[in-house]
Amino acid sequence: MKKILLLCLGLIFAIGAQAQFPGMGGGQKASVTGRITATIIDSLTKQPVDYATVSLAKVKDGKAVNGGVTDEKGKIVLQNVAADEYKLSIGFIGYKSKTVIVKTTLAKPDNNLGTVILSPTSNVLNEVTVEGKKAIIENKIDRMVYNAEADATNAGGDATDVMRKVPMLSVDVNGNVQLRGGAVRVLINGKPSGTMANSVADALKMLPAEQIKSVEVITSPSAKYDAEGSGGIINIITKKSNAQGVSGSVNTSVGTRQNNGSFNLTAKTNRLSVNAALGGSYAYPQNSRVSFLNETAGTTTFQDGFSKWARPGYNGSFGVDYDINAYNNISSTIKYNHFSNGGPGEANININGLALQNISDMDMGFNNMDWNVDYKRTSKKVGEEFSVSGQLSQGRNTTDFSNILRTAGVPDIITANDNVGKNNEYTLQTDYILPINKKTTLETGLKGIARNIASDYTQAAQDFDYNQNVASAYGVIGFDLTKKIKFKGGLRAEYTDISGVFANSLPIKNDYFNLFPSAIVSQTLKDNKTTLKLSYNRRVQRPSLFYLNPFRNESNQFSVSEGNPNLDPEISDNYEFGYSTFIKGSIINASVFYRRTGDVIESAIQPITENGVDKVLTTFINVGTAETFGLNVFGSYNPMPKWTLMTNIGLNTYQVSNEFTGVNTPTFLNYNWFLRSATTFNKGLSLEFFGVLNSPRRTFQGKTDAMVFYGAAIKKEIMKKKGSIGLNTLNPFNRDLHIKTVNTTANTFQSTNIYYPLRSFGVNFSYSFGKLKFTEKKKVKNDDIKQGEQQGGGQMGGMGSGK
Structure with a gap:
């Protein structure tokens, strides 16, 4: 991979030498x-x-x-x-x-x-009376934007709560996100975070809702983006400012479920800008009831107990941005995140009539640092841009658990284990944008990523070391076919080289080369309010540390889990036709799509016997090929000038040609529905309600029950509209959210019932000072790995007790 990075570096400077700005021609000084x-x-x-x-x-x-x-x-x-x-x-x-x-x-x-x-x-x-409020939803040619900062019901939650309200997304009880039924790549401010490399569900819980400005849902990414995400890309934009002088904001939320706080500060003088941010969260430990039923060939195991987990976390960032002159800019940002999840638990166990008790303790920690350095050069030619970006990302995940198994008349059996997972990434990329004329633009770029994933066990003989190196290049051209019809298409080439070793004896070696084409055609109709869109793209999902790590998690001794280091990537082809229009202030956005995905990665259960004890093992496999048909409709309507109604309905099929069992699954229909009502009154008072319904979720072995979330918020602007204070609630009439999951094979039946404490009430306060002006900077975007669904193999790694 070093040779690949050196080659990319050489090509970067070769392009830089040719792209002398302005004029491309002879280095004439501007x-x-x-x-x-x-x-x-x-x-x-x-x-x-x-x-x-x-x-x-x-x-x-x-x-x-x-x-x-x-x-x-x-x-x-x-x-x-x-x-x-x-x-x-x-x-x-x-x-x-x-x-x-x-x-x-x-x-x-x-x-x-x-x-x-x-x-x-x-x-x-x-x-009319002009309110000047920002729209909750904005529809653009290749994406839909959900402006989270304009939604008062988000206060007091985390990024998972925000995702549940975003059109086209579905979020299960553990925080796993899907885009129209497909896997998704999550970026923060247009770039990856090492925090996401292991488990998206846990990473989203680290980010307080008050820090999120907007969420972009990109269903038709061009070849400029890394090819990761079979369903598309989600880009979370956090709040930040870039203003002359000093400006910033303070946000805090105190509630029965979770407490958040964040502080942002920007200082700018002339061409230098410095930005700093701090944030923290703490979820109260609450009892979460969990019951398991495992039935194998000759053993029936029933467990009923609880866990009481807390979730503290904090994050910070510091950035410097400097305009060298009108043509050259350099910037650098460093971010750090820490999050932990765990606590004590107890369970009563019955194995074929034998009564036991298990006393457990679990602690999972997530630490990550991302450092970016970016250089951008523009010219007199409007739109021309050359950039070089580098990123260093280091992640450390720790898992420690212990169990005390007690049986009458038998000495206690004590088991314990710990694991440290390391994920280091080194990235170098360059991008060049050339407006050929007023109607045509060419974009090209190169990128190299060197990844090292390691898993250190208590017993060194079980250590896991995995290297994944990716080199890529792309070209995209966009032009106007007519005044009303626009085209954008491109091709991305990616080469992946994989090597590693498990348990000092199992060598891992693989490499593959893929081409990822993309194309989008859009037409604006005569009224200039209606747009039609037709798109195609090919995407990939590479398994990340969460899926690959063979660490055996035995926090539940009778239902254990581990990763699979021999997984192949998913490859998908996506086709979409979209329609959007504005009718007297109302918005309608509809799309139909088809997706074919090969080597789908899903969790799978199988019976195992260890030391004479029958258990159920959960791991990950390449199931087979999935074909998905879907429909998504979003609408926004104003019955009155100060009253907005909004809804989103998503439908998609689930069917897999199962290469694991040789039997195809039936075709199931998944759906999700979101409804929101927002009303503004005089003197800065606003009232909002929302509800979310997610259908049962299917896998090739099982089914997870439907989920319903609902909430409300009231907010009052104070301090000359520079501040606000509000009250919010989530699921006020039900303390717990009961979710049942059933998985079956020819020899195994597993049923899991989890009761998440979801009900919450909270108070929130925010205050902004200075004059806020937002800017966007080009950053490294590693969009190419499949991220984990949840941490801890199904144990409270999702909402947990504090949710």
């Missing part, structure tokens, strides 16, 4: 240029005006030289502006046009206009 910045707000609501059109023209001859649209915060940044005097023109439907005179000089090339106010036209003022 004259000094600067940038013009402004934030557009509504004169009545003082809220930002997004998607306002801004154009820049010279005063002396009226020639247009630059332009764009404001972002969701009403901000516009016009780069590469030569020293001169300009007219900045601003316009948007329903507002009076406005012109501002702007002057830049060689001595002062940058000009920050601050806040520019637009006034609504009189006819608009007579017809």
Whole structure:
């Protein structure tokens, strides 16, 4: 892999030498240029005006030289502006046009206009009351965006609670996320986190809901993205600021289930920006009842008990961003996460009439550090960009458990074990964007990833060492076929080399080369409100440490679990047709899709006998080939100006051609439904309700019961709208969420009943200071490994007792 990384590095500098900016031609040095910045707000609501059109023209001859649209915060940044005097023109439907005179000089090339106010036209003022609230859902050509910060019911929860409300996603009781019934790759701020490399379910519990700005659901990723995620990609955008001076925010939630706190601070002067964030969470330990029934050839084992687990965690980050000049930017961010999950438990056990008692203690810890360094170079040519990014990610996961098995008249049997899992990743990538003309853009890039996964046991003879190296290259071209029809297509090539050893004797060796094409065609109809989309892409799911680690988890001595180091990756082909429209303020988004996935990875049970004791082993296997047909419909409607109703309905089939048993599963229908009602009142008061229904979840061996979640929140803006205070509740009429899972084979029956303490009540407070302006930076994105479903082999690794 070192040779691969050196090759990528050489190619990066070769491209950099050719891509001399500006002009691509001969290294001609550019004259000094600067940038013009402004934030557009509504004169009545003082809220930002997004998607306002801004154009820049010279005063002396009226020639247009630059332009764009404001972002969701009403901000516009016009780069590469030569020293001169300009007219900045601003316009948007329903507002009076406005012109501002702007002057830049060689001595002062940058000009920050601050806040520019637009006034609504009189006819608009007579017809509607402008609230200026951010839409909960935004529909874009290749993704749907859920703006979590605009949803008051999220306060006091974690990222798992947020995911349950995102259109097209389904989340089971353990926190496992699927996108339209398929596996998904989760990114944070457009890049991977080592925390996700082991278990997505546990990683999501580390992130308080108050730190999440929005969630992007990308169903049709282009070849520019790593090919990971058979269902698509989820990108979680966290709250951060980048403003001149000092700005930040404080959020805290106190409740009966979980307590969260976070603090964000940004300081910026001239071209230097520094950002720091701290966050913490603590879930109270509560009794979670768990009962198991295992039936094998000659043994019936029944267990009924409880666990009382707590979940403390904290995270922090520090970032520096510096604009060297108008063309060059360098930034670096370091993040650290710590999370633990565990506690004591007891269970009464009956094995063919023999009564026993088990006293257990479990502790699982998750620690991860991510460090990114990014360099970006732009040019006078609008949209041209060259970047180099590097990432170092180090993760450490620990699992310690002990059991005391007591039987009348027999000495106690004590068992204990511990395991340290290590996941180190080293990544180098480069990307280049070249606008060939106004209608055509070319994107290319190279990437190398070196991974080392290790599992250290108490007994060194069982150690596991696994190396996975990936080299990739891509090319994407986008152009307008007509004024209404746009096309974007590309090809990604990935080579994977795998080597390792298990128990000092079992060698692991594999390598494979894959091509991943992607294409998307979109058409805007004559009304400019309706869009049709047709897309295709190929995706991969490589198994991560969670699936590969052969560590034997015996925290439940009669139902043990372990990973499988010989898993093959999943490969899927995805086809989608989408329709979206706006009708008198209402939104309708619908899509139908087909997905074919080979070598599907699922958990599987099988009977084993150890030391004369019959047990059930849970591991992972490549089941076979799955074909999925699906439909998703999202709608938003305003019965009244201040009342919004929103719903999302997802349907998909489950059917696997089972290569493990040689028998195909029947075709099952999965569904999920989300409903939300939000009402605003005078003086900054708002009230929201939501409900989520997930259908039973099928696997080739079993079924998990349906789940229902519901909640409400009321919020009041205070301190001149810089702060808010609110109350929220989740499942107020039921303390526990009862979930039953049944798995069967020819020789084994297993039934699991878990009662999660889900009911909660909480109080939350937030306060923002300074003037917030958000920016986005290009980061490394490792999107190529299948992440774990839950930690602990089915033991309370999901919501646990504190959920």
